[in-house]
Amino acid sequence: MAKDIGIDLGTANVLINVKGKGIVLNEPSVVAIDTQTKKVLAVGSEAYSMVGRTPGNIHAVRPLKDGVIADFDITEEMLAYFINKLNVKGFLSKPNILICCPTNITSIEQKAIIEAAEKSGGGKVFLELEPKVAAVGAGMDIFQPRGNMVIDIGGGTSDVAVLSMGEVVTSRSLRLAGDKMNTEIAAYVKKKHGLLIGEHSAETIKLTIGNVWHADASETLEIRGRDMVTGLPQSVTIAADEVESALHDTMMEIVAAAKEVLEVTPPELSADIIDRGIMLTGGGALLRNIANLFAEHLKVPVVLAENPLDAVAIGTGILLDNMEHKRAH
């Protein structure tokens, strides 16, 4: 028998939850391609280590951009590679797949995701909205007639949603999240320090001293890159409060989206949200003091999911169990 699997097909990472086993795969959504032969050379972690370091004929690409499939064929190859690696196919049967997508993708994009999962070895493919699955994975009971609000900040998209009785009541999805933050950090370092840095270095700055509220200026990190004037390798010291200003505009856009969602939320559900607080999920939730930033602007308590990066994958496991439970009764 093939095993059912849940996939968090993210812009930054792909996580796969196999029924009965838990999260068995967690790799960056990156594929290295030989541009001459068009052959896939590496997938996942191995390909990620090549980003920004490849010679001319090798290209390390992210097949998903802004939370949607930018390159269909490569996404399919990547998914097929991950699914094969798991050995979940049965002798004659294919695994059912529950896969997550942002709230504002078009029906064409939805079809592309389903098709990619089917072609990469899936049996029945179900699509679920990412914030719903993230909320479930973060431990929220969204199936009661009560308001639950979640903000999921991933690599390519930030989703804000209010859920009740298992469905999304109001939502906003922004095509800006962790990747945009890296771009903003690199742009800041270029403008303020005259230093060109790559994607990996920007990500390291974010992960090490990324703070979005009342950052401590004495917390610093030395980074290396290429001096814009001399063209030579150079190192500079960046402080956490600089990262806070680099990320300010992006954070304010997410805050604005959350405000818009709250403004159109039915009053009874708003009251529930005040009681229960807003749940933060996705890798972006790990930015230091992010809960304080949202709480200050939204005037509502904000809580962090226990495992923000795994919430969607954990949620797929819970929803797969529910689906089986329903089928059995």
Ligand SMILES: Nc1ncnc2c1ncn2[C@@H]1O[C@H](COP(=O)(O)OP(=O)(O)OP(=O)(O)O)[C@@H](O)[C@H]1O
């Ligand atoms: N400690 C951290 N501080 C800040 N950002 C972090 C941290 N750890 C991971 N991230 C960021 O979280 C993002 C990845 O989060 P996640 O895996 O939830 O996204 P995804 O599901 O791949 O993307 P999407 O939901 O947009 O498709 C990356 O941009 C990464 O840089």
